[in-house]
Amino acid sequence: MKITGSCQEGVLTLRFQGELDHHVSQEVMAALSERIDAFLPRKCVLDLRGLSFMDSSGIALLLRAEKKMRQLEGSLLVTGVQEQPGRVLRAAGADQRLGITE
Amino acid sequence: MPALNSVKLEFPSLSANEAFARSCAACFAAQLDPTLEELGDLKTAVSEAVTNAVVHAYPSEIGRVLLKLRLLEGNVLEVTVKDWGCGIPDVAQAMEPLFTTGGEERSGMGFSIMACFTDKLRVRSAPGRGTTVVMRKKFSRRIQL
Numbered sequence: 001m002k003i004t005g006s007c008q009e010g011v012l013t014l015r016f017q018g019e020l021d022h023h024v025s026q027e028v029m030a031a032l033s034e035r036i037d038a039f040l041p042r043k044c045v046l047d048l049r050g051l052s053f054m055d056s057s058g059i060a061l062l063l064r065a066e067k068k069m070r071q072l073e074g075s076l077l078v079t080g081v082q083e084q085p086g087r088v089l090r091a092a093g094a095d096q097r098l099g100i101t102e
Numbered sequence: 103m104p105a106l107n108s109v110k111l112e113f114p115s116l117s118a119n120e121a122f123a124r125s126c127a128a129c130f131a132a133q134l135d136p137t138l139e140e141l142g143d144l145k146t147a148v149s150e151a152v153t154n155a156v157v158h159a160y161p162s163e164i165g166r167v168l169l170k171l172r173l174l175e176g177n178v179l180e181v182t183v184k185d186w187g188c189g190i191p192d193v194a195q196a197m198e199p200l201f202t203t204g205g206e207e208r209s210g211m212g213f214s215i216m217a218c219f220t221d222k223l224r225v226r227s228a229p230g231r232g233t234t235v236v237m238r239k240k241f242s243r244r245i246q247l
Contacts, residue, residue: 019121021117021120021121021149021153022117022120022153022156022157023117023118023120023121025207026207029207053124053142053145053146053149055146055149055150055153055215056150056153056208056209056210056211056212056215057153057207057208057209059209059211060206060207060208060209063209064206064207083138083139083142084142084145084146087139087142087143087146087219088146088215091211091214091215091218091219092199092209092211092214092215094209094211
């Protein structure tokens with residue numbers, strides 16, 4: 001699992017690459033929190049184009065990230081969701097609770 | 103039901119083995135010529151079951167986890183994930199969507215996803231003796247001979 005990204009004009013974009021499961025979720029959440037705390041963006045965009053697999057650990061992580069951004073009076077946008085992560089998000093109904101765009 | 107092919111894998115309840123287990127299941131399922139969607143569903147269901155064993159069965163120790171894969175008649179794959187950990191006191195409650203004892207790191211959707219991504223899910227558990235999750239998934243027959 002690899003995270004790369006940049007912050008421009010208050011928009012923090014983070015690109016996920018690899019597989020997101022329980023094994024890596026704690027580390028990923030720590031990296032995510034660290035970047036959000038460092039940049040205090042008004043909007044955080046999670047680009048999941050490179051995320052080939054995600055299970056329910058990923059759902060918990062995305063919901064936590066959304067909550068963190070809301071607490072900072074910002075918003076979270078999830079983009080580039082691939083087939084398998086999309087099916088997991090829909091099965092859990094999490095697609096209704098997150099801002100998702102193509 | 104007799105198995106046409108089968109494999110058994112036993113590994114310690116280390117979180118690194120979550121990816122190992124789902125990859126093994128996907129490799130075994132390759133003989134069914136699955137679609138990408140079927141493969142994704144299988145990997146997800148196995149990942150959820152093995153993660154439960156890692157997180158909940160052995161909360162403070164490393165224990166044994168058994169993954170059993172059986173190919174049955176009619177393009178059906180049976181997956182068993184068994185542990186000898188602490189067990190689930192109330193299986194029906196544990197299977198309710200959003201129920202979790204794992205805090206905000208867990209979504210409480212593990213069993214719901216297993217049920218959604220397979221055709222049959224059975225959970226047997228006894229406190230102090232462990233948990234067995236059995237899932238069956240029917241794969242489409244893509245090549246008609």
